[in-house]
Amino acid sequence: MSQSRDVIVIGLGGMGSAAACHLAARGHRVLGLERFGPAHNRGSSHGGSRIIRQSYFEDPAYVPLLLRSYELFAKLERDTGRTLATLCGGVMMGRPDSRTVSGSLHSARQWGLPHELLDAAEVRRRFPTLTPADDEVALYEEHAGFVRPEATVTAHVQLAQRAGAELRFEEPVTRWEVLPGGRGVRVHTADDVYTAGHLVVCPGAWAPRLLADLGVGFAIERQVMYWFHPQGGTAPFAPEQHPVYVWEDSDGVQIYGFPAIEGPDGGAKVAFFRKGSLCDPETVDRTVSEAEAEAMAAQLRPRIPDLPGRLRKAVTCMYTTTPDEHFVLARHPEHPDAVTVACGFSGHGFKFVPVVGEIVADLALTGTTEHPIALFDPLREPLRAPHRQFATPEGETTT
Secondary structure (H helix, E strand, O other): OOOOEEEEEEOOOHHHHHHHHHHHHOOOOEEEEOOOOOOOOOOOOOOOOEEEOOOOOOOHHHHHHHHHHHHHHHHHHHHHOOOOEEOOOEEEEEOOOOHHHHHHHHHHHHHOOOOEEEEHHHHHHHOOOOOOOOOOEEEEEOOOEEEOHHHHHHHHHHHHHHOOOEEEOOOOEEEEEEOOOOOOEEEEEOOOEEEEEEEEEOOHHHHHHHOHHHOOOOEEEEEEEEEEEOOOOOHHHOOOOOOEEEEEOOOOOEEEEOOOOOOOOOOEEEEEOOOOEEOOOOOOOOOOOHHHHHHHHHHHOOOOOOOOOEEEEEEEEEEEEOOOOOOEEEEOOOOOOOEEEEEOOOOOOHHHHHHHHHHHHHHHHHOOOOOOOHHHOOOOHHHHOOOOOEEOOOOOEEO
């Protein structure tokens, strides 16, 4: 058994790498354990880009966390010399009563966020790549844009190691246990056994395995990200001209997308926001069928006609979704003195990575945080409610 640490962090993806960074920066002995390599592509924190936005249609309660996250992204850039965030502007689009538009407008007004409400003609004038229907509108947010997930994870890993954290990759955790008396933990991996005063669990899609005792019905969703090469080339899709977007149709289906940010041959990335299939992280199908790509292209043609010119590539990732699609971020209710959990980010968590790291460090070290996290209580009643329906790979539905 190795020397005991102050804190062990399980999982070094987006949330875990940030937690390790903040904990080590506060002078604590940190051990981080990750089943794959650094900034890997086997979970949820990859794919080159993630949207960042403040007019949050999911719930206005997230806005203070987003404002702090923006500050911490900027600090992370200064501390590492990396470019992580690009604020190219963004549109939240759909019919006026859609959740995407009405929820974004509600958050923007409640928190006094700068924004504009554009009709379809104005959207088409400002952003010629987009062709909304006449009955659609958009909330435009100048401070929206995208962040780089792999670079963000790498930056947090770099700073954590610089502050003295020991980060061990390719070492999957097999189980963990709280020591007698409830103070301290023991963590078993394929290679060794470790002890610490406190445990932080940031398991991503492995939450059902590592946090089975939490009582949350996590749904692990296979999602697909697509890169299309536009007809006529990528120049009209440059970040100076083409915004990030979340676009909801009349059936409530959302897509989201980005400018062409990977050079003239990289294409422009787009995906369905919530149209995944249930999967197991150990056996998830990482191939993407022609039918899946055509379904994405069909959604794009009436909205961004030049985009689905030619598919460049398609990559899978995973959402770990809670029944109410809000996070789980708290001390473990069964082991409050020994374990902090950060999981269930439900497909919209990466923009919060830096502030989640700060919150996790607060909770692990003191049991409290000044940040508003009541929405993320693991004992809240909606977590015991049935999930919405998901499509299975065979086209059936399940809950």
